Amino acid sequence: MKRLKFYIFLIAFFGKIHVSVAAMKFYSSKQFVHLHKNQSINSIVLQTISCGQVVKVEKKTKKWLKVKSGRFSGFVLKRNMSKKSPECFSEVHSKIYNNIDLDMREIYKLGRLEDLYIYGEPKL
Numbered sequence: 001m002k003r004l005k006f007y008i009f010l011i012a013f014f015g016k017i018h019v020s021v022a023a024m025k026f027y028s029s030k031q032f033v034h035l036h037k038n039q040s041i042n043s044i045v046l047q048t049i050s051c052g053q054v055v056k057v058e059k060k061t062k063k064w065l066k067v068k069s070g071r072f073s074g075f076v077l078k079r080n081m082s083k084k085s086p087e088c089f090s091e092v093h094s095k096i097y098n099n100i101d102l103d104m105r106e107i108y109k110l111g112r113l114e115d116l117y118i119y120g121e122p123k124l
Helices: 002-022 094-098 104-116
Strands: 025-028 032-036 045-050 054-060 064-069 072-077
Touching (some): 032 104, 045 072, 045 104
Antiparallel strands (some): 025 054, 032 045, 032 072, 054 064
């Protein structure tokens, strides 16, 4: 009887963890974030996510989040996402942002720059 209770507890406990991770939502905290096919910054880019856009988290790793955004499912760098809605440049400075005419190539390059940017202090 104790084993049965223990197994029921394990199933309930781990089931809740799985459900809570699957139900998590994150916001894009950078102006343009790439949704990659694999856990590599060199993998195919499926979509560019704009600042403040909400994605559904399917799985978390140390460096990456597997997310679903619209009809695409892929990976984003965890450092580019936030649990809280960020203050985006496009919202704070909407008059300036709305006058900037970016084409798809420029948006892709800005997202790529964010992928490659190394955060931290320089080691001199």
